[in-house]
Amino acid sequence: MDKIDKQILAILQEDATVAVADIAERVNLSSTPCWRRIQKLEEEGYLLRRVALLDAEKLNVGVTVFVSIKTNQHNAAWYEQFSATVKLIPEVVEFYRMSGNIDYLLRVVVPNIAAYDKVYQKLTQANALFDVNASFAMEQIKHTTALPLDYADIH
Structure with a gap:
């Protein structure tokens, strides 16, 4: 893991729907190397899964x-x-x-x-x-x- 991997993880923790191209731009990489890094982070178990966070109040479990x-x-x-x-x-x-x-x-x-x-x-x-x-x-x-x-x- 290096500084760029940490930047990618920080972006994905905030919003897992960010497009690879946008992540790549934010960490100063082209899309393909960025995509490879994300795949490697998944394979190594740093990224466990990508989920949606729901509003407990709206779902009546507040x-x-x-x-x-x-x-x-x-x-x-x-x-x-x-x-x-x-x-x-x-x-x-x-x-x-x-x-x-x-x-x-x-x-x-x-x-x-x-x-x-x-x-x-x-x-x-x-x-x-x-x-x-x-x-x-x-x-x-x-x-x-x-x-x-x-x-x-x-x-």
Whole structure:
């Protein structure tokens, strides 16, 4: 990865629909070498996929809930069941295994508290959980899908 690759990634993180010719112009390359670099970034796994970001409010899922979960079961069978349950709940848009005081953190998007309660019921009925704590986001202050590129190795 070099400086031009990082520039290409920065452009694509902002808008994956930018034409190769426009990217090439912005990074001072001709289209074919730029296209080859993009293909190489995909092959090497830097570009995982290209997606569209949707408006949660317009889709009526504007309520964000952070759900922290503690369990007293730390075995593979429990984890597999829990993980399978969570993956089947479309309102769960992020799912992390954590260090520290909580075991798992979920980010859930729903239209309202009643919809969250249905998610909560799915989680608790399918799995033995020690503690479930929900925090409702009052305001989104920063949201980005762009990753910092300053730490990428440059050759």
